[in-house]
Amino acid sequence: MPQIYVHIGLPKTATTTLQTHAFQHHNGWAYLGTCTPRLLNADPTFKVLEAYVQRGEGSVSVVHEALANRLEREGKPLMVSEENFSLGAFQGYPSGHPLSETRSAKWARLAQAMEPFRSLTLVSLRPFRASVFSAYVEYQEQWSKDGRGPVDLVKQGDVMGMYRTSTFREEVASHFGADVHALAFEDVIKGDVAFPGFRWDSEGNIPNTRQHPRAEGGVIREVVRKRPLMPLARAAAPSMPGLAQALWRVRWAERVMVQRWDEEIWEALSELEAESEAAREAWLRSTVATEQDQPV
Numbered sequence: 001m002p003q004i005y006v007h008i009g010l011p012k013t014a015t016t017t018l019q020t021h022a023f024q025h026h027n028g029w030a031y032l033g034t035c036t037p038r039l040l041n042a043d044p045t046f047k048v049l050e051a052y053v054q055r056g057e058g059s060v061s062v063v064h065e066a067l068a069n070r071l072e073r074e075g076k077p078l079m080v081s082e083e084n085f086s087l088g089a090f091q092g093y094p095s096g097h098p099l100s101e102t103r104s105a106k107w108a109r110l111a112q113a114m115e116p117f118r119s120l121t122l123v124s125l126r127p128f129r130a131s132v133f134s135a136y137v138e139y140q141e142q143w144s145k146d147g148r149g150p151v152d153l154v155k156q157g158d159v160m161g162m163y164r165t166s167t168f169r170e171e172v173a174s175h176f177g178a179d180v181h182a183l184a185f186e187d188v189i190k191g192d193v194a195f196p197g198f199r200w201d202s203e204g205n206i207p208n209t210r211q212h213p214r215a216e217g218g219v220i221r222e223v224v225r226k227r228p229l230m231p232l233a234r235a236a237a238p239s240m241p242g243l244a245q246a247l248w249r250v251r252w253a254e255r256v257m258v259q260r261w262d263e264e265i266w267e268a269l270s271e272l273e274a275e276s277e278a279a280r281e282a283w284l285r286s287t288v289a290t291e292q293d294q295p296v
Contacts, residue, residue: 002120009083012134013124014188030074033081088158092145107175121176126185128276166279218259
């Protein structure tokens with residue numbers, strides 16, 4: 001059994017659903033992953049790991065010590081779940097900004113952090129078309145600094161590279177080895193997920209926690225411009241999470257209409273879509289075959 005499970009997203013593949021409805025409530029491990037909202041990420045071990053992986057802060061030896069001490073103290077595996085570990089670099093942000101960090105740089109640090117431990121890397125995969133459009137909606141504020149259109153973003157962008165499944169799988173294997181466990185988005189939203197050491201069978205429907213309102217011809221994205229009470233929310237988070245969430249919800253926001261992509265855009269992406277879908281299905285099939293060889 002792994003000492004550490006590492007779930008690396010992907011964004012827009014029901015990661016929040018897994019975290020809030022499954023991972024945080026499993027007694028077989030200590031959950032170190034992201035909470036919603038992220039200001040509630042108060043776990044000290046996770047904060048050490050997250051700062052190192054996301055921003056290169058601290059040293060890998062400190063991360064190793066923190067994880068080893070936590071494993072000894074808990075007496076059971078650790079579950080780390082953070083989709084932003086797989087988020088690539090956005091253009092238009094200065095060097096040193098967290099959003100300027102490439103996925104490759106983050107993964108190199110994550111692989112270093114996991115070196116002394118038996119770990120299992122998990123990745124959630126969603127059909128290409130739904131993934132890329134959902135990400136385009138989600139990161140509207142960040143794309144505004146880029147200037148490229150949807151086709152170029154999907155084909156060339158570091159962020160959208162996580163949905164170019166053929167090359168993405170090669171990238172994953174170069175950092176974490178070939179035995180990365182793929183989870184199907186369709187299974188997650190049904191509440192039917194299994195991997196070595198874990199089984200989740202939901203008894204009811206799983207709510208969509210991050211769905212944007214639909215409008216004629218598109219969807220509505222709320223772009224938050226400012227959270228005026230954020231300093232107070234951060235101060236309250238460690239001891240009063242309920243109050244912290246209430247303060248965090250106070251925001252100044254703009255509602256942006258995101259048009260659905262027309263057939264011309266999808267036609268330009270059709271070859272990449274077919275390639276990515278074939279790679280996704282192959283990855284999921286190989287995961288099932290591995291499970292059959294090594295039963296949970």
